[in-house]
Amino acid sequence: MEATQSLETFNAAISFLRTVPAVSWLEPDNRTVLGFTSTYGNISQPGIPSVQTSIYHGNAEQDEYFSRDFYSLAQAIYDHNSTTGLNLQQLYGAGFGYTAIRSSIQELNFSLAASYTDQQFLAQNGNQNLVGATFTVGYSYKFPNSIVFNEDSYVTPQFNNSRAWLAYLSGGLTIPVIDSFALSLQAIDN
Numbered sequence: 001m002e003a004t005q006s007l008e009t010f011n012a013a014i015s016f017l018r019t020v021p022a023v024s025w026l027e028p029d030n031r032t033v034l035g036f037t038s039t040y041g042n043i044s045q046p047g048i049p050s051v052q053t054s055i056y057h058g059n060a061e062q063d064e065y066f067s068r069d070f071y072s073l074a075q076a077i078y079d080h081n082s083t084t085g086l087n088l089q090q091l092y093g094a095g096f097g098y099t100a101i102r103s104s105i106q107e108l109n110f111s112l113a114a115s116y117t118d119q120q121f122l123a124q125n126g127n128q129n130l131v132g133a134t135f136t137v138g139y140s141y142k143f144p145n146s147i148v149f150n151e152d153s154y155v156t157p158q159f160n161n162s163r164a165w166l167a168y169l170s171g172g173l174t175i176p177v178i179d180s181f182a183l184s185l186q187a188i189d190n
Contacts, residue, residue: 005044011037028068032063039056054081075094075115090117098111115156169189172185
């Protein structure tokens with residue numbers, strides 16, 4: 001006889017940022033951003049069916065600067081969330097961005113893009129094709145000892161269905177441990 005719940009959760013994340021040129025004192029030319037987060041969970045209890053959670057988020061963005069602070073961008077965002085029945089959500093957008101703060105310890109970016117979203121749910125009667133705008137904020141701050149705080153968020157109101165807005169918020173700390181390895185603490189709401 002068992003009398004307790006069993007919970008297993010696995011999380012993974014990876015992100016890449018490439019800027020050209022790589023030094024902050026030269027005028028920026030372009031920037032590439034890639035990111036992926038994944039969460040899998042399983043809750044089981046004797047006599048009750050197990051509950052599994054599978055959530056994935058991936059994003060890619062290419063920025064081309066036409067001045068020190070203004071840039072054009074193209075982006076793609078992919079999401080999967082088994083708990084909401086979302087099989088695959090694909091968002092594609094293009095627009096403009098502005099770097100409001102750029103220094104050796106912090107950076108703040110805002111962007112606005114026209115976007116198209118294709119949502120495919122397990123229950124196909126919920127599938128949608130949406131046209132809207134994507135407002136994005138990204139912030140990074142470097143603390144002493146190479147500790148870095150990152151925040152990324154976006155909200156996407158839809159023009160053809162005002163009840164189908166999307167939002168994503170991610171914030172976390174990266175703390176160096178040994179050489180090229182670091183501990184990452186992150187909170188995500190999607």
